[in-house]
Amino acid sequence: xxxxxxxxxxxxxxxxxxxxxxxxxxxxxxxxxxxxxxxxxxxxxxxxxxxxxxxxxxxxxxxxxxxxxxxxxxxxxxxxxxxxxxxxxxxxxxxxxxxxxxxxxxxxxxxxxxxxxxxxxxxxxxxxxxxxxxxxxxxxxxxxxxxxxxxxxxxxxxxxxxxxxxxxxxxxxxxxxxxxxxxxxxxxxxxxxxxxxxxxxxxxxxxxxxxxxxxxxxxxxxxxxxxxxxxxxxxxxxxxxxxxxxxxxxxxxxxxxxxxxxxxxxxxxxxxxxxxxxxxxxxxxxxxxxxxxxxxxxxxxxxxxxxxxxxxxxxxxxxxxxxxxxxxxxxxxxxxxxxxxxxxxxxxxxxxxxxxxxxxxxxxxxxxxxxxxxxxxxxxxxxxxxxxxxxxxxxxxxxxxxxxxxxxxxxxxxxxxxxxxxxxxxxxxxxxxxxxxxxxxxxxxxxxxxxxxxxxxxxxxxxxxxxxxxxxxxxxxxxxxxxxxxxxxxxxxxxxxxxxxxxxxxxxxxxxxxxxxxxxxxxxxxxxxxxxxxxxxxxxxx
Numbered sequence: 001x002x003x004x005x006x007x008x009x010x011x012x013x014x015x016x017x018x019x020x021x022x023x024x025x026x027x028x029x030x031x032x033x034x035x036x037x038x039x040x041x042x043x044x045x046x047x048x049x050x051x052x053x054x055x056x057x058x059x060x061x062x063x064x065x066x067x068x069x070x071x072x073x074x075x076x077x078x079x080x081x082x083x084x085x086x087x088x089x090x091x092x093x094x095x096x097x098x099x100x101x102x103x104x105x106x107x108x109x110x111x112x113x114x115x116x117x118x119x120x121x122x123x124x125x126x127x128x129x130x131x132x133x134x135x136x137x138x139x140x141x142x143x144x145x146x147x148x149x150x151x152x153x154x155x156x157x158x159x160x161x162x163x164x165x166x167x168x169x170x171x172x173x174x175x176x177x178x179x180x181x182x183x184x185x186x187x188x189x190x191x192x193x194x195x196x197x198x199x200x201x202x203x204x205x206x207x208x209x210x211x212x213x214x215x216x217x218x219x220x221x222x223x224x225x226x227x228x229x230x231x232x233x234x235x236x237x238x239x240x241x242x243x244x245x246x247x248x249x250x251x252x253x254x255x256x257x258x259x260x261x262x263x264x265x266x267x268x269x270x271x272x273x274x275x276x277x278x279x280x281x282x283x284x285x286x287x288x289x290x291x292x293x294x295x296x297x298x299x300x301x302x303x304x305x306x307x308x309x310x311x312x313x314x315x316x317x318x319x320x321x322x323x324x325x326x327x328x329x330x331x332x333x334x335x336x337x338x339x340x341x342x343x344x345x346x347x348x349x350x351x352x353x354x355x356x357x358x359x360x361x362x363x364x365x366x367x368x369x370x371x372x373x374x375x376x377x378x379x380x381x382x383x384x385x386x387x388x389x390x391x392x393x394x395x396x397x398x399x400x401x402x403x404x405x406x407x408x409x410x411x412x413x414x415x416x417x418x419x420x421x422x423x424x425x426x427x428x429x430x431x432x433x434x435x436x437x438x439x440x441x442x443x444x445x446x447x448x449x450x451x452x453x454x455x456x457x458x459x460x461x462x463x464x465x466x467x468x469x470x471x472x473x474x475x476x477x478x479x480x481x482x483x484x485x486x487x488x489x490x491x492x493x494x495x496x497x498x499x500x501x502x503x504x505x506x507x508x509x510x511x512x513x514x515x516x517x518x519x520x521x522x523x524x525x526x527x528x529x530x531x532x533x534x535x536x537x538x539x540x541x542x
Contacts, residue, residue: 042103045450054106055106058096113163190233263324470488
């Protein structure tokens with residue numbers, strides 16, 4: 001009797017310790033993710049295209065009275081917005097209502113959702129690994145991948161998709177032991193659908209394919225299909241509402257033009273070869289890319305285990321599917337990173353689980369880390385010595401990265417497993433320093449600074465008036481900040497507007513000003529090499 005009681009107490013103690021470790025891991029990962037995804041979040045202007053468009057749609061929802069139903073039928077420049085479902089736009093609009101309209105409130109909802117995807121990946125790891133360690137490693141690899149951090153911080157839809165896909169996968173794994181979690185599969189899938197539309201079909205298909213391979217009995221369970229049905233009811237309701245409101249326009253633009261057509265036709269000339277996304281991973285997945293081949297090999301050798309099945313189906317099927325699409329955009333590859341993180345995390349766990357004396361680390365790890373460190377060190381010297389007006393932020397980031405990689409390379413050469421801790425901590429610190437710099441949205445340097453130009457447009461142009469510009473393409477961020485529509489036009493079109501419009505407003509660079517040779521010009525303001533002009537006297541409408 002006493003022996004049985006002692007055994008029971010020992011089991012309870014083990015369970016209590018395990019729960020404490022679990023809690024510490026979840027809280028620690030979440031705090032680290034929130035720091036990395038929210039630090040310096042609102043100090044840079046919104047990026048063109050995705051951020052500017054998402055912010056404008058959200059602003060129109062937030063500023064419209066609720067009875068206008070823009071929360072259900074969103075608009076962009078007061079025209080129907082049929083590109084994507086409005087779940088994230090609604091979250092950003094709610095953020096505007098609470099904290100006002102700013103870059104910080106624009107990016108915060110997506111950043112928080114992406115931050116929560118980090119402990120969710122840990123939860124997925126706990127369902128498929130026997131130990132805490134590979135789950136922690138996988139979550140830390142995912143946390144310190146630059147593409148995940150950068151795009152997760154932007155006001156885009158892809159960080160939210162990462163979070164919702166993790167919810168779906170985690171519930172799918174939990175449902176193997178508790179069928180009530182089948183409802184969570186449906187909820188996660190619905191959230192993906194209401195964020196990026198047809199992307200839900202691909203990620204939902206991957207989840208079903210994994211369950212068919214790993215736990216085929218679930219496919220015969222009424223709980224699974226009822227959970228999917230209940231979870232997808234809001235999706236069906238939203239699509240029905242759009243169809244009833246817009247009719248054929250919603251089918252041709254919202255479903256066909258903006259979703260299905262991307263599969264076989266490059267939208268807005270965004271195209272690339274079938275290996276486009278492989279190159280994207282090769283360009284930006286460092287330093288963990290060094291360990292990915294070993295992780296893939298390990299997954300294939302253990303493909304009878306759940307973790308390997310999930311990683312192979314998730315990573316392989318998703319990569320093949322997006323590679324076959326005609327439209328290619330860098331952020332389409334993001335949902336593959338959780339699967340790759342599981343492979344890398346497992347490989348790192350294998351390293352720590354074996355005696356250093358019993359294995360020879362691949363020399364590619366030593367040379368790869370050494371090369372990365374040397375490149376970072378050379379970059380810091382270049383910006384510090386040869387570039388007079390270089391930002392000191394980049395020097396700090398590159399020095400931190402160089403120190404991390406060179407120390408890790410030395411430890412790998414010494415067969416010390418401490419290189420893993422150095423890589424995690426050093427990469428995290430380097431990313432924090434990078435996010436504190438003004439360079440983490442490097443696309444802002446591709447065009448003129450938008451806020452000073454938007455300020456003069458907003459100050460001098462009536463709200464309902466359109467502005468025509470000699471810039472080569474439309475800038476959604478300029479429209480957002482100026483609260484006016486600034487439309488690109490050729491020199492001939494600009495001349496035509498000047499002659500025919502009763503009160504034209506033109507935003508011109510120096511070359512366009514010289515070529516147009518306008519008469520009766522009134523300059524309203526200048527900023528960043530751009531001049532806002534109108535006619536001296538308004539012409540009577542005929």
